[in-house]
Amino acid sequence: MGSFNRAPDSKETAPLTGSPSWDLPAEIWLQVLRYLLVKRPEQQHGNALVVLQPLSDWTGQDSSNNRLSSQVLRTNRAFYQAGIELLYRENVFEMNGDDVWVLPNFLSRIGPNIARIRHLRLDHRNAGHEDCRGAPHRHPQEIVYVSGWIRDLWVDRLFECFPTLRSLETLSIAVDLPSRKMRDSVARMETGLYVKESGLAHELCVAKQMQDRVLWNELHGQVLFYINKLGIWRAANSLDQWFPKLNANVYHGVGEHGAYGIFSTKELEISSSAQKQRTAAHFLTARRLQVDFAEGKVSHWNRDLPFSNTTSGPLAFSPPKYPSPWASGSGEWAxxxxxxxxxxxxxxxxxxxxxxxxxxxxxxxxxxxxxxxxxxxxxxxxxxxxxxxxxxxxxxxxxxxxxxxxxxxxxxxxxxxxxxxxxxxxxxxxxxxxxxxxxxxxxxxxxxxxxxxxxxxxxxxxxxxxxxxxxxxxxxxxxxxxxxxxxxxxxxxxxxxxxxxxxxxxxxxxxxxxxxxxxxxxxxxxxxxxxxxxxxxxxxxxxxxxxxxxxxxxxxxxxxxxxxxxxxxxxxxxxxxxxxxxxxxxxxxxxxxxxxxxxxxxxxxxxxxxxxxxxxxxxxxxxxxxxxxxxxxxPINFDSWTKNTFAPIHIAVESPIGLVNEHVDVREDHAGLIREIGRASTVLLKNSNNALPLSGNERQVAVFGEDAGSNAYGANGCPDRGCNNGTLAMGWGSGTADFPYLITPEQAIQNYVVTQTTGIIEVVTAQGAVTQIQSRAAQADLALVFVNADSGEGYISVDGNEGDRKNLTLWKQGDDLIQNVSALCNNTIVVMHTVGPVLVSDWYNNDNVTAILWAGLPGQESGNAILDVLYGHYNPGGKLPFTFGPTRESYGTDLLLEPNNGQFGAPQDDFDEGVFIDYRAFDRMNITPIYEFGFGLSYTTFEYSDLVVTPQNAGPYVPTSGTTSPAPSLGNNASTDYSQYLFPNGTIDRVSNYIYPYLNSTDPAAASADPEYGLPTSEYVPAGATEGTPQPLLPAGGAPGGNPGLWDILYTVSATIRNTGSLQGDEVAQLYVSLGGDEPAVVLRGFDRLTIVSGASATFTAQLTRRDLSTWDTVSQNWAPAPGPVTVYVGSSSRNLPLSSTLPSY
The missing domain is CATH 3.20.20.300 (Glycoside hydrolase, family 3, N-terminal domain)
Structure with a gap:
């Protein structure tokens, strides 16, 4: 709910099984609408209709009123008529849908009542033929924002139907403008009309048909409060005539985010190349400020943000907060x-x-x-x-x-x-x-x-x-x-x-x-x-x-x-x-x-x-x-850009040669730790018939897959790991390191088979060698198949993956490799080196695939780590930190693949799913994952029992109050004598392109090199930003991390975990909490990794803090007790929770 400009292709979760049909009779849709209005659930998602939670008094309305959001309310005229009547009777005052088509003759019904319509389309065939003035005003809400096209509608009708309209996504107005009525109508408007984009702005602003230039000169500052993109097609050489106040009193700001008149455009397109037009365009865009709300006495609808007396435009809004808090030395920082x-x-x-x-x-x-x-x-x-x-x-x-x-x-x-x-x-x-x-x-x-x-x-x-x-x-x-x-x-x-x-x-x-x-x-x-x-x-x-x-x-x-x-x-x-x-x-x-x-x-x-x-x-x-x-x-003893001992001291400029690398070995004994993390993080996902651990008695071992072997260019052959050749032990980008060495699975397994067993081994890493793969698989007692999926930072593209993955499939036909091998070998074990979840639905339940392991990105000891797990030198105890879903769609969140905010605007990625990501989304949508969050098998088994929940004597939660001290004054006040800051020529040598604090001139404008130097500070210094007086503390603040009371322990939870198998092993006991209400089904709130010998038991203990049992309250701007009832669960994964207990109220 942070953004009110949802992408046109956004998806809601269907409330009914199966795909929606838009061909249902109108009476069926009406029944659905009536049902939702009568039931008034806190939230129902659906391709047809969505009823959001009842509003509190933030709009000044009774809390029983609803907001109605429809993704598609588009069937037939009969439904329109009946549906609109129903909306009117039920006092629905907000339509928040992606696509709402309304005939103009229904404006008399919805106009005075609907506070906001996301996308409103008026049927131009009947535009302007109905009078909205006679509509009763039972709920005189301000209609401040219409996102969508209003087409061919006389302007006087627009304001009669929507007397308090403030914001409009796209406007196309008939060329025969009733000018005088337009002026009379907009005179009532306090701040003007926000137009995000006017595709036919030539008709609105500079059309030849518009004769009343005096009218436009008088009105443009009121009517067009802010234009995100303005296309001027005709009479571009008359820019100064159509915007006579552009550089005068209309063009001024009221802080970082506020303005009057035409203050900012993201892109002003002018067909003429006249100097005057280019200068004006530069003046508009040079500030790099976004005007994203209009000031005035209008309702706001983003109740999640604690600001008032503003109305957001169609884009999400981040309110200004000044001044910047100064450090105080609290806690361990004193x-x-x-x-x-x-x-x-x-x-x-x-x-x-x-x-x-x-x-x-x-x-x-x-x-x-x-x-x-x-x-x-x-x-x-x-x-x-x-x-x-x-x-x-x-x-x-x-x-x-x-x-x-x-x-x-x-x-x-x-x-x-x-x-x-x-x-x-x-x-x-x-x-x-x-x-x-x-x-x-x-x-x-x-x-x-x-x-x-x-x-x-x-x-x-x-x-x-x-x-x-x-x-x-x-x-x-x-x-x-x-x-x-x-x-x-x-x-x-x-x-x-x-x-x-x-x-x-x-x-x-x-x-x-x-x-x-x-x-x-x-x-x-x-x-x-x-x-x-x-x-x-x-x-x-x-x-x-x-x-x-x-x-x-x-x-x-x-x-x-x-x-x-x-x-x-x-x-x-x-x-x-x-x-x-x-x-x-x-x-x-x-x-x-x-x-x-x-x-x-x-x-x-x-x-x-x-x-x-x-x-x-x-x-x-x-x-x-x-x-x-x-x-x-x-001292620094290395150069991040070269491994040469001697090189230019200053890279990329003419520079003397000097010592830049001392080649200091800092690795100490970290290889052992890397190997330990590699094997401890390996997750055993499947182990049919105790296929693992391997006994070492396998006579013919075959290893398949490029991921088992070496990069032909060397472990560091691709800068910043910007390729996927050989085994995958690290993703790509700036968060990588050069390998000092890389033990591949092929190296580790082959060395072990040759030196520690009596078997033989063959390795085929060329995944396109189908004949050889099939031949070796048919002969093998054991087939180990290595596959991977890579990703990294966006400045590198690998195989068309521009940082983000294109999909969730295995790379280089990994699925085909698994299926080809498993078709011929009934003991096929799959090892996945992937950056995250992949789709395994095509082969994970194949009987010939006897074991599956996820090994992630294990670093330089990759081969040794997986060897330890495969041959039982280490009992796997890793658990998934994410979910393996059955389909890509099951995750509920998508990459934004295309710009969705006009040709030049910032792409808008709306986090509409809220807190429901990964396992929370699967639980909410009731989708069974392939392997759930927290899942992982072991070579032994564990049993859970004896859940005990003990209340603690925590005091009440006290919101932080008071103010800070004034901004500290440390002396050494800066001089206004710019000569004191000149570059010290003769003292140090100037290095090209090096960033210095010095000035090269006593004229600050010349020294700045900023073309906008000299503008009034009111243009770019937000209100309150320089204020150094004591500032109020926030209720949820008060100490590093937040209010200290959030870490008060409210309950201690314990359970007994018994190793019922024959091997020592690690078990990760997990504590989940159900917070009640419309919160996720369960959320993780505790865990511990316990090492338990065969036949023994261990006690799992976790503490539940106040923060663990709270949700964020957007009204009080503080944490509040969860709606409840609150239930705690203990088990081995997010879907295997055998122990539970409901907490008493707290």
Missing amino acids: DAYARARDFVSQLTLLEKVNLTTGVGYLRLPLALAQTVVLNAMYLPGKADYVSAFPAGVNVAATWSRGLAYARGEAMGVEHRGKGVDVQLGPVCGPLGRIPEGGRNWEGFSPDPYLTGALIDPTIRGIQDAGVIACTKHYIGNEQERFRQAPEARGYGFNITESLSSNIDDKTMHELYLWPFADAVRAGTGAIMCSYNQINNSYGCQNSYSLNYLLKNELDFQGFVMSDWQAQHSGVGDILAGLDMSMPGDTTFLTGLSFWGTNLTIAVANGTVPEWRLDDACVRIMSAFYLVGRDTTQV
Whole structure:
């Protein structure tokens, strides 16, 4: 419910079995409509009709009134007449459908009552022939937004039928405009009419048929409040006549998001190339601001967001939240904060700017005179003598907090040894909303609890090793396609803005923000903001997500770092909460920066208050001291762009040759840990007739599949792993590392068979060698088939997979390989190295496929890890961190594949499924998965018993209140004498394209290189952004991670797990909770991996916190007790829960 511009091809879940038919008689549809209105369920999804939950008094209406949303309300005239009458009688005041066709003669019935219609189409055959003025106003709601075409309707009729209309998706008005009536009608409007797109704007604005130019000059500022895309076809040379106030009083802003008149267009298309028109177009688009609501006394309908007196346009909206909260040193940050304040108080303005601005792409830091700089901000992925660890998704499959900590600590040790200050990880964005998501494997799981429970020890491990963890990507970065407009254009998509992830308030808190709260509570020193937009505001300048959610509600004390090239403004970013610009340049190797010189000027001239820059520096240095970098820091000893010992000191520019790589080996004994995580994360999905473990007595062993072997180009033969050749042990993109070596399954298995058994082995890795495959399979006692599916970051395309996967099938005809081999060998074992779920429906229940294992992306010890599991050296205990569904459609979420917001607008990705992703969606839709979330077999068996739920004596939940202290003043106020900031020629050498804090001129306009320098600050400094007085605290805030009361323990849950088999094994006991109401059927709220010897028992214990048993209340902006009744379940997977108990009220 965060966006009200759902894509035309969006799907609702059908309430009835089977495909809907639109040929049913009208009386049948009427019965359905009447049923829904009478029953008034909280929510019913359907291709025909949807009734959303009753509204509270946020509209000023009685809470019994309904909002009616219809995906398709389009059958026949009889249904229209009866249906509209019924809507009228039942007081339905909102139609929120994707396609609502209404004849004009029904406007008298729906017009005064319907508050909002998403897509309204008026039958032009009868347009303008009915009078709406006589309609009774029993519920005089404002009709503020119509999304769809209003075609050939006289304007006076438009305003008579919809007297309070504010926003219109697309308008086409007959050329014979009744001008005087139009003027009289719009005179009643307080703010004007929002038109998103006018495909026939030439008829509206500059048509030859329109004679009353005086009228238009008088009205255009009222009628056209905001045009997203305006096409002027005729009389383009009269732009100054048609928009006489364009650069005058009509063209002015009221803060970041508000405006009067024509304030902003995303694209103004003008056919003429006259200089005047091009100048006007530039003036309109240069601000890079989006006007996404109209100001005035009009109702708002986004009840999920706590703002008022505004009305959103058709796109999702992110409300402005200023000023940026300043760090306070709360919790474990107190000592680090005090040291940081003391340090920053001694810095000059130039030093502070240098600390917050990266030095540019492909650069090593320089030792600038009297400046401070952190050593390195990048992952040493391309360095040598480093380890290639298992992916985050494999850590999730271990369900082991201990292994998560050990991996984090080992990675931190290696970063520290290379001289790196900040590790760009771990990842909890993407969460995994879409199974094809390209970078899902870098994170943990689509379940927020599991991700949060594992990101906590990962961060603690990294930072205990003395390196700052940078948790990423914040927030809503759930697909690669359209994440960056330039990248998308490279793939042939003509867009100018990044995708907008449109997320409602409840979903944001209960899914996507949840693990970031755990990361903040764990003390993460940094958080990286993402490329995408969130509710149509870029992630690195989104004041709501950075200032309001992260720094206020979650009380984040560290610093926010931009993703590389995710910055889109200068002043706007730092005021919205960005603390560090990376890599520093506007685009790679330009030598220009939004910050650097421009930030020096902005602070010196007072545009950015110095306390905001001080706060950014204090946050950076607090993280530095928190992890002990002052005692653990070593000089950088590697170059991320070359493995040569000697190379140019400054890459990509003329530079002297120097020592850039010392080839320091930082791997220590991490190979053993990597092998342990690899085998602990292997999930046994099928094991018919105890096919596994292998005995070692198999006489003829055959291994099939390219995934078993080596990459012919070498393990590191494809830059950033940008290919899928040989065994898959890591996805592709910037989150990868070069392998120091890679043990393939072929190598490990062949060595074992030859040295430890009396059998023989043959390997066929060429999947197209059908004859050889069939011959070897027919002779084999055992066939091991290795298959895979890959994905990665969006800047690389592999086999047409542009980061995200094109589908959920196995790569390189893996399904055919399995079926060919299993047709000839009745003991076929399948091993899957995949980045996430794949479709296995065609072969998983084949009797000849006796065992199936998911091995993920296990890193450099891949072959050894799977060998240990296959031959019983290790009893598998991994569990799925996601769901294997029967079909792609069963997941309920889709990639956005095509731009859906006009030719140039930001693609709109509406998270309409809310909190129902992965297993929650399968439960809600009652779809049986192939292998459910949390599923995994063992070579032994376990039995669950003795569930005990014990209430704890937690106190009441107390919402946080009060205010902050004023913004701290650290002294060293910036001078307005620009000569103090000039480049120190003669002291240091200037390096080409390097980003400096210095000015090259005492004229700030010349030094800035910003064509918009000199505009009034009211144009780009939001209201309240520079205010340093005490600010109110949020009820859900108060400490890192949120209100401390959220972690009060309300119940302790325990159960007995007994190993009933003959082998020692690991069992992951899982605790789920049903929260009642319209919440998911169950949600994960606890787990533990227990090692139990044969015949013995162990006690599983978990604690349920207040947060675990709460849901987000969008009205109070706080966590509230779940609707209940609340039931706890304990078992071995999300669908195998033998123990349960209903909690008493709390």
